[in-house]
Each structure stands twice: as C-alpha cells, then as structure tokens.
Amino acid sequence: VPSTYQKRYLKKIMDLGEGHFGKVTLYKYDPTNDDTGELVAVKVLKQESGCVAEGLMKEIEILKSLDHINIVKYKGCCTEPGESSVQLIMEYLPMGSLRDYLPKTKVSVCQCLMYAQQICQGMDYLHSKRYVHRDLAARNVLVENNSLVKIGDFGLTKHIPEGEIYYRVREDGDSPVFWYAIECLKESKFSFASDVWSFGVTLYEILTRCDNRQSPPTKFYEMMGEAQGQITTMIIIDLLMKNMRLPCPRDCPHEVRLLMEQCWHKDQAQRPSFENLIVRFEAIRRTYD
Numbered sequence: 001v002p003s004t005y006q007k008r009y010l011k012k013i014m015d016l017g018e019g020h021f022g023k024v025t026l027y028k029y030d031p032t033n034d035d036t037g038e039l040v041a042v043k044v045l046k047q048e049s050g051c052v053a054e055g056l057m058k059e060i061e062i063l064k065s066l067d068h069i070n071i072v073k074y075k076g077c078c079t080e081p082g083e084s085s086v087q088l089i090m091e092y093l094p095m096g097s098l099r100d101y102l103p104k105t106k107v108s109v110c111q112c113l114m115y116a117q118q119i120c121q122g123m124d125y126l127h128s129k130r131y132v133h134r135d136l137a138a139r140n141v142l143v144e145n146n147s148l149v150k151i152g153d154f155g156l157t158k159h160i161p162e163g164e165i166y167y168r169v170r171e172d173g174d175s176p177v178f179w180y181a182i183e184c185l186k187e188s189k190f191s192f193a194s195d196v197w198s199f200g201v202t203l204y205e206i207l208t209r210c211d212n213r214q215s216p217p218t219k220f221y222e223m224m225g226e227a228q229g230q231i232t233t234m235i236i237i238d239l240l241m242k243n244m245r246l247p248c249p250r251d252c253p254h255e256v257r258l259l260m261e262q263c264w265h266k267d268q269a270q271r272p273s274f275e276n277l278i279v280r281f282e283a284i285r286r287t288y289d
C-alpha cells in the first residue's frame, strides 16, 4: 500500500471541511486512470497561515505515530519536490463528522454515550503518549459507522514534555473559545485537563445532536447578551468565573450531567481523567442494557 502519493493522480471530488488554518478535501487516488482508485481524505494548510510546511509536517509525524481504533488512520503524505505544499492523506469515512451525522440520524441516548466513551478511549490513548489535543469538538469527530467514531483532526495537537503540565501558546486569532477551559482563556495554558473540559463541551454537542439552535456559540451568545467580537473572551471568562455553564440537554441522564459538570470544574485538578471517564461511561451504559 503506497505511503507516498503522487499529486498528479489525486482527482478532487468535494470539500469535507474547512478549519481556520486548513482544508480537508475528498479525492480519488487513481494512478491507473481507470476510475478504480481509492477514495482518500486530504488535508492541506492554507497558504496564508504562517509556517505552512512544518506545521503540517509536525501533524503528519504525530498522526503517523498513532494507532488506535478511535483515531482516524494515516495513509500517507504527498510532497512535491521543491514546492512548499505538503498534503496529509487519511482514510475516508463516508459518513462524515458528528456535525454532519447527528442532526439527520435518529440516535438513542445510549448510542450517544457509546460515542462519548469511544472519544474518551481515543483521548486516553493520546494522553498516554503525552499529547494534548487542544481542539476536541464534535466537528473533529468522524463516524465510521453507527457504532464506531474516530477523532479526525490533530491540527492543534502538541506534545507535553515529561515533568511538564502545561503547553502555553501565544493567543491566536481564531480560537475555538467556546470549547476552551477557563485557564486556556485566561492564561493560554493547555493541559490534559483542558482537553477534558473540551470533551465536556463535545459531550454536550452529542446530547443536543449537534442542533445549531443549541450549539455552544449560540448558547454562550444568549448568556452573554449581544457582545461585540474582540471582548468575547473577557465576557466568557466572567460567565465561567460566576459558575455559569452550558444548559443541561433535554434527555441528558442525571449522572451524565454530573459527569459533564465535573469536566467543567474551575479547578483543573478536580476534573476527571479520560481513564476515569471510560470506566464511568461503561457503568452508566450498563444501566441501559
């Protein structure tokens, strides 16, 4: 199976998603040019985003080193000699992300909890390798089939050296602030515990079936009143310091609401680990059998 793909045999089919720094597109890789090729998902970074090549090279190295059922599979990369553009080739999941799948599919609470547990399994594996994800959200979770989901993007993932707790970044413009833990908003300090906070927001998205009317941005803007863009961060910090949180989704079981609130604990030391969350989801799901 090739792990270096030649750009000239990639035939564009459609866009799969667009982040601030990059784009994911569906291609058919058809070297024999008889339409027997395989479908692949290709990620490129947008030219204007700073250090283009090494940014994606780091992400490629990270995804190459990961091997877990709940993490999207790396297939290869595409480098054109001389050109700065590098492309990350991943397996294609036709059912798309949870953002595409949940609003149009009838999914029980028990299935939502199964997806949540699988995300925790992928994240526990990522943390065991001392990677912090920094962009966990429903849009970055892909659906293989109605009983298997995978984490699909590692564009902001960073390695936390042994002995360190935080990864600190300079504030970048377009951060997913409504998925950020309070210490990320206040001090740009990212840790395994801030990933758990983002998981709590992702769990909220799953239980609201990614309904746009109940999305984290929509609900936070409602809580904030109409505030203008740049001071949003200050207003969210203020809300979070007053212990205001996203509302409880309609069919959210009581013990899941408790779990969600612990993921959003002001003190990151009080938040559960993904290892602990797996055990708790296992127990809660057993009460549905």
Ligand SMILES: Nc1n[nH]c2ccc(-c3ccc(NS(=O)(=O)c4cccc(Cl)c4)cc3)cc12
Binding pocket: 016, 017, 018, 019, 020, 021, 022, 023, 024, 041, 043, 044, 072, 090, 091, 092, 093, 094, 095, 096, 097, 139, 140, 142, 152, 153, 155
């Ligand atoms: N359907 C798929 N099969 N394989 C994939 C790999 C990645 C993705 C993917 C992964 C993430 C997103 N989320 S996204 O918000 O569009 C995004 C965030 C950060 C960076 C980028 Cl380039 C895109 C969108 C699509 C989809 C598939």
